[in-house]
Amino acid sequence: MLLNIDDRFILIIKQIKLNLAMNFPIYLDNNATTPCDPRVVDTMIPYFTQNFGNAASRNHSFGWVAEEAVDYAREQIAKLIGADPKEIIFTSGATEADNLAIKGVYEMYAAKGNHIITTTIEHKAVLDTCKHLEKQGAEVTYLEVDDKGMINLQDLEKAITPKTILVAIMYANNEIGTINPMKEISAIARKHGVLVMTDAVQAVGKIPVDVNKDGIDLLAFTAHKMYGPKGVGALYVRRKNPRVKVTAQIDGGGHERGMRSGTLNIPGIVGFGKACEICYNEMAADTARIIKLRDKLENGLLQIEESYLNGHPTNRLPHVANISFKHVEGEGLLMGINKHIALSSGSACTSASLEPSYVLKALGLGDDLAHSSLRFGLSRFSTEEEVDFTIKAVTDTVHKLREMSPLWEMYKEGIDLNSIEWAAH
Numbered sequence: 556m557l558l559n560i561d562d563r564f565i566l567i568i569k570q571i572k573l574n575l576a577m578n579f580p581i582y583l584d585n586n587a588t589t590p591c592d593p594r595v596v597d598t599m600i601p602y603f604t605q606n607f608g609n610a611a612s613r614n615h616s617f618g619w620v621a622e623e624a625v626d627y628a629r630e631q632i633a634k635l636i637g638a639d640p641k642e643i644i645f646t647s648g649a650t651e652a653d654n655l656a657i658k659g660v661y662e663m664y665a666a667k668g669n670h671i672i673t674t675t676i677e678h679k680a681v682l683d684t685c686k687h688l689e690k691q692g693a694e695v696t697y698l699e700v701d702d703k704g705m706i707n708l709q710d711l712e713k714a715i716t717p718k719t720i721l722v723a724i725m726y727a728n729n730e731i732g733t734i735n736p737m738k739e740i741s742a743i744a745r746k747h748g749v750l751v752m753t754d755a756v757q758a759v760g761k762i763p764v765d766v767n768k769d770g771i772d773l774l775a776f777t778a779h780k781m782y783g784p785k786g787v788g789a790l791y792v793r794r795k796n797p798r799v800k801v802t803a804q805i806d807g808g809g810h811e812r813g814m815r816s817g818t819l820n821i822p823g824i825v826g827f828g829k830a831c832e833i834c835y836n837e838m839a840a841d842t843a844r845i846i847k848l849r850d851k852l853e854n855g856l857l858q859i860e861e862s863y864l865n866g867h868p869t870n871r872l873p874h875v876a877n878i879s880f881k882h883v884e885g886e887g888l889l890m891g892i893n894k895h896i897a898l899s900s901g902s903a904c905t906s907a908s909l910e911p912s913y914v915l916k917a918l919g920l921g922d923d924l925a926h927s928s929l930r931f932g933l934s935r936f937s938t939e940e941e942v943d944f945t946i947k948a949v950t951d952t953v954h955k956l957r958e959m960s961p962l963w964e965m966y967k968e969g970i971d972l973n974s975i976e977w978a979a980h
């Protein structure tokens with residue numbers, strides 16, 4: 556359809572208005588980190604200035620005010636995961652909480668055994684900790700996943716031995732969003748008297764998580780993935796049925812019931828508490844809205860020829876869509892859009908690596924598809940205008956890159972790319 560000059564002018568004005576209404580660049584990398592909710596920031600500010608006390612100072616009101624703030628935050632945080640406030644141990648983030656849980660259990664339960672079960676698609680905070688323990692004599696089983704990122708529960712049960720002390724399986728994956736069946740996993744582990752630890756960084760605040768209903772003994776989470784500040788996280792450690800203990804990994808002063816020493820980050824903890832309270836009150840409404848946006852984005856992008864959704868189609872976090880665009884280099888695609896849209900091709904912790912994502916490879920993707928994937932992560936601040944803009948920008952860039960790609964040309968001409976013998980380098 557040809558538009559007349561007036562119509563084109565109106566369209567251009569509409570586009571300019573839309574662009575002015577949006578904040579560029581659009582942020583769609585919310586699995587790497589989320590913006591701090593302004594309500595969280597407002598709650599934190601007094602704890603940098605007038606309420607700057609050390610919660611361990613017992614002799615004056617500055618210390619008492621800080622301690623009171625920590626107690627209140629501990630309640631807000633515990634409530635979000637159905638825990639008792641005494642079961643929350645503050646850390647510097649989830650990497651530390653993962654380390655404390657896994658190394659702490661390994662050392663505390665050494666007399667029982669040295670075997671840990673985890674999966675091949677855990678975050679590096681878990682995988683590298685397990686690798687470290689293997690050097691110390693631990694035996695680690697890495698369970699494989701299917702093409703949607705799910706473990707096989709029978710494999711889990713078969714892997715348990717009398718020496719197994721811990722099952723460490725993430726609640727939901729950070730690259731593809733697939734959610735694990737935690738209730739079933741913990742039922743199997745409990746039947747064999749094995750503790751269950753979960754890295755729930757991407758799940759807490761996004762979907763309902765309840766340590767008692769889910770049968771979890773240790774749970775790592777972090778404020779900056781749920782609209783709170785960076786540099787503060789927590790490890791939930793069960794106190795009843797069974798009472799779980801971990802050996803401290805940071806000594807000095809005996810803070811946090813002897814499990815994690817060091818002066819508490821009061822503004823961070825206050826912000827973490829507020830972030831949890833907001834998630835507790837608003838998660839249902841946020842999720843309903845975000846799912847609609849995510850589905851719109853996903854459906855729009857999957858209209859692109861030869862594009863594929865990675866991970867579980869339904870059993871997935873509401874804000875995540877990981878999509879491969881065949882015969883398009885993920886890095887090239889990112890460079891084509893990163894002036895306007897902040898996205899990533901996988902975990903922020905491995906984004907410096909040129910290797911294809913080990914998570915996507917574990918699902919069975921070849922190097923080409925794994926290299927051509929982008930992770931879209933929405934948030935409570937994402938808007939429909941941003942989604943519309945992203946669909947158009949990604950579609951245009953994929954088409955442009957494919958026009959320049961000899962592989963795409965061969966593919967369109969029906970040449971079987973697998974039949975070509977590539978020169979060896």
Ligand code: PLP
Nearest residue numbers: 648649650678680729754756777
């Ligand atoms: N675990 C998962 C699943 C994550 O996505 C991340 C962050 O990327 C972490 C652990 C590390 O959390 P933190 O940045 O708080 O150390």
